[in-house]
Structure formats: structure tokens, C-alpha cells
Amino acid sequence: MTTLSLIKQKHLNLLQAVEKKAYVHTQATSLTKKKELGQFFTDHRIADFMAHLFSFTLPHSDTIHILDCGAGHGILSISLANQLIQKGYQNIAVTLYEIDPTVLMELDKNLKEFKKNNPGISFYYTIVEQNFILDHIDQKFDYIISNPPYFKLNKQSPEAQAMPHVIHGQPNIYMLFMAKSAELLKDHGEMVFITPRSFTAGTYFKKFREYLLHSLSLNHIHIFNTRKNHFQNENILQETIITKFSKLLSKDVSITSSEDSTFSHIDTLHTTKDLIVESRRNIICIPSSTSDLDILTQFHNAPATMEELGYKISTGKVVTFRNKELLATTTNGLFNLGKVYCPLLWMHNFKNETLIFPIDRIKEQYIECSDKSAALLIPNQNYLIIKRFSSKEQHRRINIGYIFKDDLHGGYIGLENHLNYLYRENRELTREEMKHLGDFLVSENVDQYFRILNGNTQVNATDILNLPIPNQLYKGYLCHA
Ligand SMILES: C[S@@+](CC[C@H](N)C(=O)[O-])C[C@H]1O[C@@H](n2cnc3c(N)ncnc32)[C@H](O)[C@@H]1O
Structure with a gap:
């Protein structure tokens, strides 16, 4: 040696x-x-x-x-x-x-x-x-x-x-x-x-x-x-x-x-x-990888973020175990007589991004529409839904769903707490705009960007509000929004 x-x-x-x-x-x-x-x-x-x-x-x-x-x-x-x-x-x-x-x-x-x-x-x-x-x-x-x-x-x-x-x-x-x-x-x-x-x-x-x-x-x-x-x-x-x-x-x-x-x-x-x-x-x-570097170049040179373009995100307000007495699986039951109910939407109500309501499951599909629940409800409007949790192994980090107001009856809806919803305060989202945003959020590029940005599996509302909107999408549609 x-x-x-x-x-x-x-x-x-x-x-x-x-x-x-x-x-x-x-x-x-x-x-x-x-x-x-x-x-x-x-x-x-x-x-x-x-x-x-x-x-x-x-x-x-x-x-x-x-x-x-x-x-x-x-x-x-x-x-x-x-x-x-x-x-x-x-x-x-x-x-x-x-x-x-x-x-x-x-x-x-x-x-x-x-x-x-x-x-x-x-x-x-x-x-x-x-x-x-x-x-x-x-x-x-x-x-x-x-x-x-x-x-x-x-x-x-x-x-x-x-x-x-x-x-x-x-x-x-x-x-x-x-x-x-x-x-x-x-x-x-x-x-x-x-x-x-x-x-x-x-x-x-x-x-x-x-x-x-x-x-x-x-x-x-x-x-x-x-x-x-x-x-x-x-x-x-x-x-x-x-x-x-x-x-x-x-x-x-x-x-x-x-x-x-x-x-x-x-x-x-x-x-x-x-x-x-x-x-x-x-x-x-x-x-x-060099492909990750290309993604960063594209996103970090973007002209504006989702928030700067005027979008808001909030979290579904219905924590089901805390509000059990307001929920119902059906509106037809004996106990529901005399009460008004509106839809309660969970992540499982969205199949391949499409809303299915009511869905034949044990989980409650309705929430009482009364003074007691007023703070938990939101107006029935068009919303883009974003699931709050996903795991690293899941195919995509962002999983979405669409709510179009015409698909639901009544003036209000409840959203379960595992859902975030995207909207604008100054006006309602249009279908075309929602499709553009939805396609963008589930794109490979956004998925790759979040993987580089954040090792966590969770994409929270702040992450999405701060998401830069790259040139092509901005120019193509959202700047007119
Ligand atoms: C993660 S261990 C690492 C030990 C060692 N450097 C290694 O790499 O194997 C951290 C060490 O910091 C010590 N420690 C914890 N708090 C401390 C403090 N406030 N001031 C000094 N040492 C501390 C712990 O007792 C522990 O031994």
C-alpha cells in the first residue's frame, strides 16, 4: 500500500x-x-x-x-x-x-x-x-x-x-x-x-x-x-x-x-x-435536468401571475365532521321535511374533471340551506375546482374539476374542505376561460414547474396564485379576461 x-x-x-x-x-x-x-x-x-x-x-x-x-x-x-x-x-x-x-x-x-x-x-x-x-x-x-x-x-x-x-x-x-x-x-x-x-x-x-x-x-x-x-x-x-x-x-x-x-x-x-x-x-x-431549466426560463420570464391577472382562490368551507347536523345523504328522507337543501360537492363528485351530482355514495350530497349554514355556502356560479392534496406518486400534482352553474339547481352550493375553488370577484368565469385555465393547470409544464419549485406533494392556494402565466397563454386569451 x-x-x-x-x-x-x-x-x-x-x-x-x-x-x-x-x-x-x-x-x-x-x-x-x-x-x-x-x-x-x-x-x-x-x-x-x-x-x-x-x-x-x-x-x-x-x-x-x-x-x-x-x-x-x-x-x-x-x-x-x-x-x-x-x-x-x-x-x-x-x-x-x-x-x-x-x-x-x-x-x-x-x-x-x-x-x-x-x-x-x-x-x-x-x-x-x-x-x-x-x-x-x-x-x-x-x-x-x-x-x-x-x-x-x-x-x-x-x-x-x-x-x-x-x-x-x-x-x-x-x-x-x-x-x-x-x-x-x-x-x-x-x-x-x-x-x-x-x-x-x-x-x-x-x-x-x-x-x-x-x-x-x-x-x-x-x-x-x-x-x-x-x-x-x-x-x-x-x-x-x-x-x-x-x-x-x-x-x-x-x-x-x-x-x-x-x-x-x-x-x-x-x-x-x-x-x-x-x-x-x-x-x-x-x-x-436541462428540460427543468427550460421550464424555469419559460415560467420565470412570464409577464404575470395568476393573482396579478385578477384570479382568487379559496378553500371549501364545509368541514364535514364539524357540520354533521347540517348534512344529508338525500333530500327525500323523513328527517328532511320542511328544510331546504343545496348540493354539497366533494372531490369524488368529479370524474375526469366532470361534475357528477348527486353521486351514488354513502357520503352526504346535500347541506342544509339556512341561516345556520349561510357562512359555509357560496353562490352557485362557474368555478374551477382544484384538489388540495395529491401525493408525489400521483400521476399529476394538480387535479381539477369544473362546476358550471347551469348543471346545478338553486342559488347556493357547499364545497367540502378538501377542495379549493378558483374564481374572480369582479365577474363570473366564462366557460372558455375556464377551459384555458384548466388545460394549463393540468399541463405537463405546470406539473414539472411545481415539482421543481416544491418538493412537497401539496400544491396550496398561494402556490397557484403565484403561478406565473407564460406568454403563450397570456397572449392567447387571458390578457383579455
Ligand atoms: C442531527 S444531529 C447531528 C450530529 C452530527 N453532527 C452528525 O452529523 O452526525 C444534531 C446534534 O445537535 C445537537 N444539538 C441539539 N440542539 C442543540 C443546540 N441548541 N446547541 C448545540 N447542539 C445542539 C444534538 O444533541 C445532536 O447531537
């Missing part, structure tokens, strides 16, 4: 040993405690992949200051320090934050072992047993690497109170780790994080995204094509991504993807921030 391959083997052995000890710790820790701490350990292949994303352009004479926040057993710091040594750096200082006392001994042991394995290197480390978000840190770092804890925080928690500038709605601790790290980077600093994908598009992360994209350049995104386990023996079904941000100004973004954490094959795409960041909500879109 050559010296180089010996060093590589030693590194691999240490990482695997760290991983093994982390596994033993995981097995001995209750799920409640793991959830409380957001403690899920990183696979050694992911640790090495994350470490190699730094650019290693700093002068070799410098001491490289690394921060690992939420360090666990130290696998990320060890991988990064090893990469630095491979690149010829000889002076490394690592600061590790970890709040769980039960991992500190192993953390210390692992770092000692790393130091012992690299005798010619000046390697120093400091373990800080403090809450990373609440601790006052006056040092700045060259490189920050982290697999932060993930869990929702109360807005009143001390952590959320400490960082009000990024809070909008319910915060998740991982975004506070990212935001605080952004503040701790030196002018040329870089940070690599593995986190849930939710921050790239989630409504609650809007302020955080603004802050992050304003303070740092987005350099790299890595996605996994399968959702399966990227964390040791833990059932994490969140879609996980690796991102790299830096202080240096750059608009270039690389996007890589692999099937899973074996990284046996990696696809790479080069793009720019201007193309992938949707300007209205700062959503970070994640294209994974």
Missing part, C-alpha cells in the same frame, strides 16, 4: 468507527430524547461528500478555522479536517458545539484519535457544551459544516426570541442554525449544511430565505432522488438536501443529484441564482 492509500484507509477506518459508535448510541437512546435533541447522525459517505464541497482556495499558510454546530460524535469535522489535510493544509482549529452531555466523551475521544492519526499536523479543537443559538460567539470562521437538529420551535422559545429577524410563522431550529452560522462566517467564509428541503419553498421560511439569500451566495445544492434513509438506521422520511453557501459574491449554482447516499452516480447541472430563485417569494427551485 502507498502512503496515500494508507492515510485514506486510516481515515475511512476512523469514520466507520465513529459511525459505529454513533449507531450504538442511537440504539441506546429513546426516540423521545432523539426528537427533543433533533439527534440523527450522519452516514460517513455523506460526511465525506459534504466535506469535499468546500473550495479549499485559502492560503496554505493560514490556520483554517472550522465550526461544527450540533457536532454529535464529530463525523463532519473529522471529514472536513481530513479533506483539508489531503489538500495540503497543516494548521486546523475546530470549534464544536454540542448540547447533549451523553455524546461529549465520544466526541472528545474521536477527535483525539484523529489528532493521533495525523501527527505532523497542527490540529486543535474546542468542544463547547452550550446551546449554539443562545451562546454569544465573537469568533468568525472560514468553514462551517453542520447537520443541525431539526424540530419545530415555539415562537416564544428563547431560541426563536433570540433571532426574530428570520422568524415568520412557526420556526424550525435548523433554520436558526443556518442563520446564525451565516453571521459567523468570515468575509470569504463558506458553509455546508445537510437539512430538510422545506426551507427552499416553505411559507414559514420566507423571511429566513430573504435573509440567507441576501447575506450569502448560494453555490451548490445536492438532492437525493430517493427519499429513503440517509441517516443511520433512522426512519427520516423528510426530503433531505445538502446546500453550500458562501460570503463571496457569485451567481453560479451547481446542482448535483445522486440516487442515494452511496453516491454511486452523480449528475451535475450548472445554472444561475437568477434562474432558480423565484423572485416573488425567494423560493429556491431545484431543477435536475
Whole structure:
């Protein structure tokens, strides 16, 4: 074996040993405690992949200051320090934050072992047993690497109170780790994080995204094509991504993807921030092919969004289990005598987008039309219906239906809460307009756009209101609407 391959083997052995000890710790820790701490350990292949994303352009004479926040057993710091040594750096200082006392001994042991394995290197480390978000840190770092804890925080928690500038709605601790790290980077600093994908598009992360994209350049995104386990023996079904941000100004973004954490094959795409960041909500879109890039070009250059063209979307107001006493399966029953009923429409009333009413099912097809139900009903008009939930495996993300007022009797209808309905306030939708909009919403292009925009399966009303209407549709019809 050559010296180089010996060093590589030693590194691999240490990482695997760290991983093994982390596994033993995981097995001995209750799920409640793991959830409380957001403690899920990183696979050694992911640790090495994350470490190699730094650019290693700093002068070799410098001491490289690394921060690992939420360090666990130290696998990320060890991988990064090893990469630095491979690149010829000889002076490394690592600061590790970890709040769980039960991992500190192993953390210390692992770092000692790393130091012992690299005798010619000046390697120093400091373990800080403090809450990373609440601790006052006056040092700045060259490189920050982290697999932060993930869990929702109360807005009143001390952590959320400490960082009000990024809070909008319910915060998740991982975004506070990212935001605080952004503040701790030196002018040329870089940070690599593995986190849930939710921050790239989630409504609650809007302020955080603004802050992050304003303070740092987005350099790299890595996605996994399968959702399966990227964390040791833990059932994490969140879609996980690796991102790299830096202080240096750059608009270039690389996007890589692999099937899973074996990284046996990696696809790479080069793009720019201007193309992938949707300007209205700062959503970070994640294209994974040149065809995805074409879709983004088409949609992000569109002249107006659905909302800007005057469309509104609301959610069906009938929550059936809360309004049981107002519902009826038929209007002919003995109990219904003397009452007036109007249609109650559910998703199953739409077959291939066409309304079928009443439908022969057990579910109630009618809702009482009275003062008691007035707030739940809407005027019987033309509406485009959009199903609120769909799964990733479903053929299309957007499933629609048409309501034409002439097909239903009476002045009012009830819509069940799993339906959204699209309308205009200033006038009624025309049939022709509905067909144009409907065809557009179920088109392959819109489906592809939402997949790139948002890893979630859910397309909510805000997503549709913010949907850009590309030129051909706008020019063809809707600008006259
Ligand atoms: C997702 S684990 C990752 C551990 C390790 N970095 C790895 O990648 O294997 C996050 C770690 O952060 C620690 N942690 C949770 N909250 C913390 C806080 N407020 N300050 C510092 N560490 C924290 C947890 O105990 C846990 O070990």
C-alpha cells in the first residue's frame, strides 16, 4: 500500500468507527430524547461528500478555522479536517458545539484519535457544551459544516426570541442554525449544511430565505432522488438536501443529484441564482435536468401571475365532521321535511374533471340551506375546482374539476374542505376561460414547474396564485379576461 492509500484507509477506518459508535448510541437512546435533541447522525459517505464541497482556495499558510454546530460524535469535522489535510493544509482549529452531555466523551475521544492519526499536523479543537443559538460567539470562521437538529420551535422559545429577524410563522431550529452560522462566517467564509428541503419553498421560511439569500451566495445544492434513509438506521422520511453557501459574491449554482447516499452516480447541472430563485417569494427551485431549466426560463420570464391577472382562490368551507347536523345523504328522507337543501360537492363528485351530482355514495350530497349554514355556502356560479392534496406518486400534482352553474339547481352550493375553488370577484368565469385555465393547470409544464419549485406533494392556494402565466397563454386569451 502507498502512503496515500494508507492515510485514506486510516481515515475511512476512523469514520466507520465513529459511525459505529454513533449507531450504538442511537440504539441506546429513546426516540423521545432523539426528537427533543433533533439527534440523527450522519452516514460517513455523506460526511465525506459534504466535506469535499468546500473550495479549499485559502492560503496554505493560514490556520483554517472550522465550526461544527450540533457536532454529535464529530463525523463532519473529522471529514472536513481530513479533506483539508489531503489538500495540503497543516494548521486546523475546530470549534464544536454540542448540547447533549451523553455524546461529549465520544466526541472528545474521536477527535483525539484523529489528532493521533495525523501527527505532523497542527490540529486543535474546542468542544463547547452550550446551546449554539443562545451562546454569544465573537469568533468568525472560514468553514462551517453542520447537520443541525431539526424540530419545530415555539415562537416564544428563547431560541426563536433570540433571532426574530428570520422568524415568520412557526420556526424550525435548523433554520436558526443556518442563520446564525451565516453571521459567523468570515468575509470569504463558506458553509455546508445537510437539512430538510422545506426551507427552499416553505411559507414559514420566507423571511429566513430573504435573509440567507441576501447575506450569502448560494453555490451548490445536492438532492437525493430517493427519499429513503440517509441517516443511520433512522426512519427520516423528510426530503433531505445538502446546500453550500458562501460570503463571496457569485451567481453560479451547481446542482448535483445522486440516487442515494452511496453516491454511486452523480449528475451535475450548472445554472444561475437568477434562474432558480423565484423572485416573488425567494423560493429556491431545484431543477435536475436541462428540460427543468427550460421550464424555469419559460415560467420565470412570464409577464404575470395568476393573482396579478385578477384570479382568487379559496378553500371549501364545509368541514364535514364539524357540520354533521347540517348534512344529508338525500333530500327525500323523513328527517328532511320542511328544510331546504343545496348540493354539497366533494372531490369524488368529479370524474375526469366532470361534475357528477348527486353521486351514488354513502357520503352526504346535500347541506342544509339556512341561516345556520349561510357562512359555509357560496353562490352557485362557474368555478374551477382544484384538489388540495395529491401525493408525489400521483400521476399529476394538480387535479381539477369544473362546476358550471347551469348543471346545478338553486342559488347556493357547499364545497367540502378538501377542495379549493378558483374564481374572480369582479365577474363570473366564462366557460372558455375556464377551459384555458384548466388545460394549463393540468399541463405537463405546470406539473414539472411545481415539482421543481416544491418538493412537497401539496400544491396550496398561494402556490397557484403565484403561478406565473407564460406568454403563450397570456397572449392567447387571458390578457383579455
Ligand atoms: C442531527 S444531529 C447531528 C450530529 C452530527 N453532527 C452528525 O452529523 O452526525 C444534531 C446534534 O445537535 C445537537 N444539538 C441539539 N440542539 C442543540 C443546540 N441548541 N446547541 C448545540 N447542539 C445542539 C444534538 O444533541 C445532536 O447531537
